[in-house]
Amino acid sequence: MILCKTPEEVSLQVRKWKLEGKKVGFVPTMGFLHEGHATLFDKSLSKADKTIVSIFVNPAQFNDPEDYAKYPINTAGDLKLCESKKVDLVFLPDQETMYPGGIPDVLLAIPHLMKNLCAVSRPGHFEGVLLVISRLFHFVEPDFAFFGKKDYQQYLLIREFCKTLAFPTEVIGCETIRSDKGLALSSRNARLSESEKEESLLVSRALRLGESQIRSGITDPVLIRDIMKDVLDSSSKIKLDYLEILNADTLESLEFLKGNLLLAVAVFIGPVRLIDNITLSVSE
Amino acid sequence: MILCKTPEEVSLQVRKWKLEGKKVGFVPTMGFLHEGHATLFDKSLSKADKTIVSIFVNPAQFNDPEDYAKYPINTAGDLKLCESKKVDLVFLPDQETMYPGGIPDVLLAIPHLMKNLCAVSRPGHFEGVLLVISRLFHFVEPDFAFFGKKDYQQYLLIREFCKTLAFPTEVIGCETIRSDKGLALSSRNARLSESEKEESLLVSRALRLGESQIRSGITDPVLIRDIMKDVLDSSSKIKLDYLEILNADTLESLEFLKGNLLLAVAVFIGPVRLIDNITLSVSE
Known part of the structure; x- marks a missing residue:
């Protein structure tokens, strides 16, 4: 498994794969991986030739500082899971790499899908999601990207945003994974x-x-x-x-x-x- | 010279070129080409291996319907100029290709660069520019894109937008071309x-x-x-x-x-x- 910390390393590897005609699948995550993520990896591993997982707790999408501060982290465990699932490449950027000079001043929105649910409960949340997805998609240039439908509005919004801006990436939604008792994994x-x-x-x-x-x-x-x-x-x-x-x-x-x-x-x-x-x- | 009317044709050709290791330069235009555009083509021809020109009068960036209705068109002359300059590919999409189902509901902005000048005089103009540029860049996937500095705020905004979203395209500004008497070509x-x-x-x-x-x-x-x-x-x-x-x-x-x-x-x-x-x- 390849571990990359900079976009340049990722891009170099992906372009090499593309020259070999390989299709690239991508699963962006915020880490602390669970069986829900692992299912996304499986989808990508079966559909694409190479699977890339990113792990980055994106500050731009947290409207609540406490939620951000307490977001669980387990990088060692995450890497072990990726390795065991035979993920091809893990992209593990730091904040300065993702947002050199801080979170940028940019506005990205699909207004008609941001009128209710989490868009209203978490002001600025989806703008931050669309920003990090845009940057990650341009770094990774995936053919397919996989998102859990537990975050249904996020999935719908990313799919619509990518279609609207014509990203050359197919956005694929995957069913929510639950515990035996029914709790959606998160x-x-x-x-x-x-x-x-x-x-x-x-x-x-x-x-x-x-x-x-x-x-x-x-x-x-x-x-x-x-x-x-x-x-x-x-x-x-x-x-x-x-x-x-x-x-x-x-x-x-x-x-x-x-x-x-x-x-x-x-x-x-x-x-x-x-x-x-x-x-x-x-x-x- | 290759003439493409759909994004699929462009993408197929570009990916073929990329497999051959070719660098792609791109000059997006609204047609009615003049010496200013020709200078952008020259810049691209000298910096990139292959040069693509798009011709599309983008309705999303016109705040004034009369300005849009009267925007001059000369496709035959444009194609002749591109041919004579040895442009490799011209992308000539129609409205339905660029905006299937109409101009989409999306908001793209770099607020701190849209507080004055044309951003205020032409409300919605730059949002429409960023939309068409996003779509065109994803169709063409250029290594370099060339813009005239006559539209200085547009150039600055596109450069910042592409940097912020990490488009894998270098945005290059080129000096304004003027008539002998000093009139900026437009x-x-x-x-x-x-x-x-x-x-x-x-x-x-x-x-x-x-x-x-x-x-x-x-x-x-x-x-x-x-x-x-x-x-x-x-x-x-x-x-x-x-x-x-x-x-x-x-x-x-x-x-x-x-x-x-x-x-x-x-x-x-x-x-x-x-x-x-x-x-x-x-x-x-």
Whole structure:
């Protein structure tokens, strides 16, 4: 496994691979890797000839300094996982490499996909995501890039941004990986106590209940939202950030639950913010 | 000379060239080519192995529908010029190719370089420029791209945008080409009558006077601006849009004229808007 710390090293290696006709898959991460990331690596390893993983906790996408300061780090463990999965190259830049002279003054946005959910709860978050993705994609020049659908709005936004700017990279969304009990895997789960982890199961339970009620024929979004909210409200430890049922393609509100649907939840459990979602299709 | 109408054709050819180790130079234009463009082609032909010219009147960067409707077009003549200059490939997309489904909803900006000059006079203009440049750069994937410094703010902005997003393209600014009498070459000059062309010479005359006064030791920007404004005001046919003396690197205002300076003018002559500028260095 090749370890690179500068964009120049990555670019040199990638261009060598491209001269050999190799297709490059890319999984950008913020480290503290778990089975969800490993699934993205597997997707890339099976679709591309060479797989690159980047590990960089991107300060530009944190609106909450405490969240950034406490973001878990485990570089040694991450590298071991990448090695064991047979990742071809790990890009491990430092802040000065990613943002020489500090976070730059630039505005990147797809306004119609940034009107609700995390875009509103975390002002500036997605602008920082689009910045780091733009820089990473230009360093790595991947043919494919893989993102987990746990961060559904992020996935949709990156896909649309790359299509709009015509990045020569295919953005591929991958299904959320969950614990046996249903908790969506996230690096932030490491900050939960055992009892908080137990409470957090209510998030996926609410989503599954919402889904089953929609599948049973209920088309009123307000009713479904109330049913889901009751589940989350049953724990005093859960503070709701948002709970929305939207068109999964446009992120627009719906009068009737038909078509491609997104059920999206964000909660705080103590100081830790967790998000989860499911998508489903209801024939129109 | 290769003529391509789709991004796929361009990309296929460029990737073939890259496999042969060729460096690619790119000159994006809006057509109605003149000697200023030809000079950019020469720069590219001498620096790169292969030179690509795009011709596309970008609707996303026109804030004034009349300006867009009346923008001069001469595709046959443009292709002849490219052929005679030995340009390797011309990319001639149509609107549907460049913006399938219409101009997309996206926001691209470098706020600190978009606070004055054309960014204020032409709201939305540079956002449209950054969009088309992003798409073109991703289609062409050039090693070098060449821009005239007549559009100085555009050049600075594109250079900064590409650096900020880490496009793997070196953005190169080239000196403004002028008529014998001093008029900065522009496709829009074609819309001027002979007498309007005569009046338009006052623009470069004002710039040269400002420069000589600064070189003679005057450091007060207000005084220099007044001297220049008198030149422009001497014609009743000239309507001033802006006249500014700024730091040429940051586009910030100055209390004293020292360092790298930009003298920038925009005027209307009849319905035609013309811009011009010069840069100079005054030791601090």
